[in-house]
Amino acid sequence: MFTFEEISEILSHFSTAGKFVACVPIDEGHINNTFRVEYKVGEKSIYHLLQQINTDVFKNPDELMANVDRVTAFRRDKIIAEGGDPERETLYCKPADNGKKYILDKHGKAWRLYNFVGDSFSYNSIDSPEVFFKAGKAFGNFQKQLADFPSDRLYETIPDFHNTAKRYANLMNAVKANRSGRAQNVAAEIDFARARKDETYILLGKTLTGELPMRVTHNDTKLNNILFDRATGEPVCIVDLDTVMPGLSLYDFGDAIRFGANTAAEDETDLSRVSLDLNLYEQYVRGFLTSAGDSLTKAEVECMPLSAKLMTLECGMRFLTDYIDGDIYFRVAYPRHNLDRCHTQFALVADMEKKFDAMSEISLRAYKEIVCGS
Ligand code: GN1
Numbered sequence: 173m174f175t176f177e178e179i180s181e182i183l184s185h186f187s188t189a190g191k192f193v194a195c196v197p198i199d200e201g202h203i204n205n206t207f208r209v210e211y212k213v214g215e216k217s218i219y220h221l222l223q224q225i226n227t228d229v230f231k232n233p234d235e236l237m238a239n240v241d242r243v244t245a246f247r248r249d250k251i252i253a254e255g256g257d258p259e260r261e262t263l264y265c266k267p268a269d270n271g272k273k274y275i276l277d278k279h280g281k282a283w284r285l286y287n288f289v290g291d292s293f294s295y296n297s298i299d300s301p302e303v304f305f306k307a308g309k310a311f312g313n314f315q316k317q318l319a320d321f322p323s324d325r326l327y328e329t330i331p332d333f334h335n336t337a338k339r340y341a342n343l344m345n346a347v348k349a350n351r352s353g354r355a356q357n358v359a360a361e362i363d364f365a366r367a368r369k370d371e372t373y374i375l376l377g378k379t380l381t382g383e384l385p386m387r388v389t390h391n392d393t394k395l396n397n398i399l400f401d402r403a404t405g406e407p408v409c410i411v412d413l414d415t416v417m418p419g420l421s422l423y424d425f426g427d428a429i430r431f432g433a434n435t436a437a438e439d440e441t442d443l444s445r446v447s448l449d450l451n452l453y454e455q456y457v458r459g460f461l462t463s464a465g466d467s468l469t470k471a472e473v474e475c476m477p478l479s480a481k482l483m484t485l486e487c488g489m490r491f492l493t494d495y496i497d498g499d500i501y502f503r504v505a506y507p508r509h510n511l512d513r514c515h516t517q518f519a520l521v522a523d524m525e526k527k528f529d530a531m532s533e534i535s536l537r538a539y540k541e542i543v544c545g546s
């Protein structure tokens with residue numbers, strides 16, 4: 173998609189030691205384009221992570237990069253204070269020759285260069301329950317480290333990102349506009365969302381009444397946004413910081429369950445394979461409470477099952493909206509891809525509805541044991 177010369181030209185704006193020799197695309201994520209770039213310093217290879225920022229999604233790269241810079245600098249200090257290794261435990265952006273942390277190429281596309289956390293890997297699905305416990309602990313810890321970050325120093329990189337009611341309204345607007353002519357084929361899916369309209373307001377409503385506190389959250393807690401250390405098997409670095417902004421702890425909790433506790437992939441087409449794994453749910457709850465529990469309120473714990481359901485419903489509505497809009501937001505591999513993703517999310521919502529009481533019981537029991545110590 174990009175030639176070696178094009179990448180080389182982009183990289184020439186960042187000051188890095190050595191000679192650029194190779195570039196490999198990393199096919200993770202539905203939004204940005206990511207590459208591992210290799211430099212040679214003598215015989216030694218040094219790697220960096222080059223990313224083209226999707227400015228259709230992140231419309232203000234100055235604000236986006238100001239957020240990323242502030243959050244990574246803040247975490248860097250915390251990691252050093254806790255005796256950790258800031259080179260591996262957080263991303264940071266390299267300065268460019270324009271005095272910023274990103275450049276615009278000749279087509280007006282935005283690029284940034286991150287450190288590359290070597291000897292690490294990520295999971296797209298869980299191969300043992302313990303992995304998901306560790307994931308919960310890692311995202312809980314990330315949130316805890318940001319607990320005293322001044323949230324007024326963060327821009328809202330995507331306004332109303334987890335405003336589920338707004339996502340519902342966007343879906344209804346897409347249906348009305350029917351830009352792709354696909355809306356008439358998805359009446360059952362639209363009805364599924366419509367039947368849950370009233371629930372889309374609940375979490376936000378609880379912030380307005382003060383029942384749920386606003387915090388600084390990651391907002392995109394997919395399992396594959398955690399890098400695990402190859403040698404120890406432990407989480408080493410949380411990545412994908414573009415949506416770090418004020419939010420609810422439950423957005424992070426719920427979105428992680430949506431992706432990681434599903435027994436099938438996000439775009440599984442055999443819906444009989446889609447379900448919520450209650451054991452994985454429990455592992456994540458326990459991991460999350462182990463690190464973030466003492467900073468969470470009981471109301472947050474009580475809303476855990478609801479947040480898992482609403483984050484799944486919201487994501488399903490977003491995939492459906494994009495399908496009806498003609499696939500303009502998420503990267504797709506084939507024309508029905510967004511619809512398949514929507515079906516998976518909605519099947520998972522339906523399964524969570526059946527298991528709701530069990531999820532509540534698990535969350536409250538874990539809270540008593542881990543946080544209240546009884
Ligand atoms: C997008 O880029 P990626 O894959 O980390 C999306 C998330 C969705 C997710 C669904 C900025 O995340 O909100 O939950 O796809 N990110 C953005 O897989 O919209």
Ligand code: MG
Binds near residue numbers: 203392412
């Ligand atoms: Mg992301």
